Amino acid sequence: MEQPESTRQLKVASQLQRDMAEIIRQKGMAFFQGALVSVSGVKISPDLSVAKVYVSIFPSSKADAVMSTLEENARALRGELGVKVAKQLRIVPEIAFFQDSSLDYVEHIEELLKK
Secondary structure: OOOOOOHHHHHHHHHHHHHHHHHHHHHOHHHHOOOEEEEEEEEEOOOOOEEEEEEEEEOHHHHHHHHHHHHHOHHHHHHHHHHHHOOOOOOOOEEEEEEOOHHHHHHHHHHHHHO
């Protein structure tokens, strides 16, 4: 069973979410083959060394392409994140990207309700 996140973890995760969203927004839709990418959440490990970044991708048909772009550029994105959080964090966490499928779930439920 995992323990609840500490206040520090929550604060750091919130800051990382804002900063990563800003970095992705600056890259623009062209960088992601015209898909709209938003950071829906960040979970950080208790030692603040690993951040799981959850992204929502619209349209979901471009999800695979966007995820591979994010993974290929993870080091560069971590570097940009490091510039933003250098004054708050001693170590910039490793970044792992995960697709947030809650939008797909909502679409699926809406389709079911239309029937």
